[in-house]
Amino acid sequence: MSVLIVGSTALDSIATAQAKHARLLGGSASHAAVAASFFAPVKMVGVVGDDFPRNYLGLYRKHKIDLEGLQIVPGKTFHWSGEYEVNMNNRRTLTTELGVFESFTPHLPESYKNSEFVLLANIAPSLQHHVLDQMRRPKFVVADTMDLWLNIALPDLLKLLRRVDGFVLNESEARQLTDENNLVRAAKAIHKLGPKYVIVKKGEHGAILSSRDGLFLSPAFPLLKVVDPTGAGDSFVGGMMGYLSTARGSIDANLRRAMVYGSVVASICCEGFGLKSTTRATRVVIDKRMKSLAESARF
């Protein structure tokens, strides 16, 4: 089963206390698609400009990502630059140049419209709606988001929540959306907005799933060193959807394990700048780390 992923496709310039890299392959769709590709075939939807490096297209292809839905148009690729503080928990956006993203409308190729698993990775809620509008009968739709859309596109986002099965957001976004400090209560409040599955990401502390089956406390893989956390959340949800789409049985039976797989890919993402570490990973490496994480969580 393939996964359809829509999101941003970008060039990221990232500075940490240790190093600085310009125009890395980035964007929520890039991270999520590569993460999902370790588990399932991926169909990507996005847009890049004619300045997009050809070797980045090569990286997508190396991961067998279907690029029929990736528009390459005249103009500049979306460019984000930011810097991290020493502790890696706080980051500051320096510049955001939308480029070809400003006039982007996602068009799904015919071959994409029957996809059963759909990941609406972080991108404007109006574009997430536009992708859903073109789908036939998706089996499981998950949306990710960011604080920006809570601030400037809340009505669109609230409408989207009534159309998705699962919704993923981080701790501070969950608090902002619900005005609830307690995360369990925040998740309960989000169920009332539509999604059956609410996933709150807590970075190095793992993630919480709230569903009919109660709560699941997903651990995060403990890292000795974080090189660059950019894209970790996208990798988490990408890995999760990739695994889910190929696992036999019900969503409920597989979602926990899917989340842990997602957090394993996210941990690999953090070990290099941009997609450098993730694109060097293999399913064997991922399964080994999964086994080690399961052993660390056993009691």
Next chain:
Amino acid sequence: MSVLIVGSTALDSIATAQAKHARLLGGSASHAAVAASFFAPVKMVGVVGDDFPRNYLGLYRKHKIDLEGLQIVPGKTFHWSGEYEVNMNNRRTLTTELGVFESFTPHLPESYKNSEFVLLANIAPSLQHHVLDQMRRPKFVVADTMDLWLNIALPDLLKLLRRVDGFVLNESEARQLTDENNLVRAAKAIHKLGPKYVIVKKGEHGAILSSRDGLFLSPAFPLLKVVDPTGAGDSFVGGMMGYLSTARGSIDANLRRAMVYGSVVASICCEGFGLKSTTRATRVVIDKRMKSLAESARF
């Protein structure tokens, strides 16, 4: 097997955004002893003044805590007052009146000296040393601490670390002690100071154990409402030592489960002011919550 617990025995005046309570039963030894009492007989070492409410002695006795090592001396009981911010993560000490604690020297009754499990709950490292000096051949010694001792009694604390099997501290204390931001690296650095078992408490995010067997990521029981987190860390380590002292088999085989039991008792502690919620708990309630937490952590 009984557990010997030394620590502070205090009256706590606590204010949160919701409510305010004066002269509650508190102190690290009180919280740890009540928590441990659900699993094993407890021998407590401490000091209170002649103003100590008789019903608080009754509460200890209700939990079958051996009070032969509790000195009752003329003067005032240690009194701490503090207030929490709305989010419950930050607290501010308003007053600290040491009272009879100022001249306290722990004397162990003969019947205490053969205890195999020793919890040096949070108290000045010099007093923790003094208790250890009087023990015959303890099997497993764990010390807890707080930032105050890192600031004003570091040499004593470092000496203590060479005498204990396990050391418990919270995230910020681990970072302060080792100058390492990453908690896995911080734990590794603490092993070099002596303890075979290093436990880093992360509050609502659980705890990490580092030992020869690698890492264990202990989950925390997710609460819908935190009433008062005072004593949660003491309850964690008390419950952990209580369970450990009665579990059959090796420390390594039981420590993970002991930590999860500790975090269950800590969660109960947070649901009431002072010891109000913990002293109403039963082993049946604790086991039920343990089962629910195990289910929430399964994948």
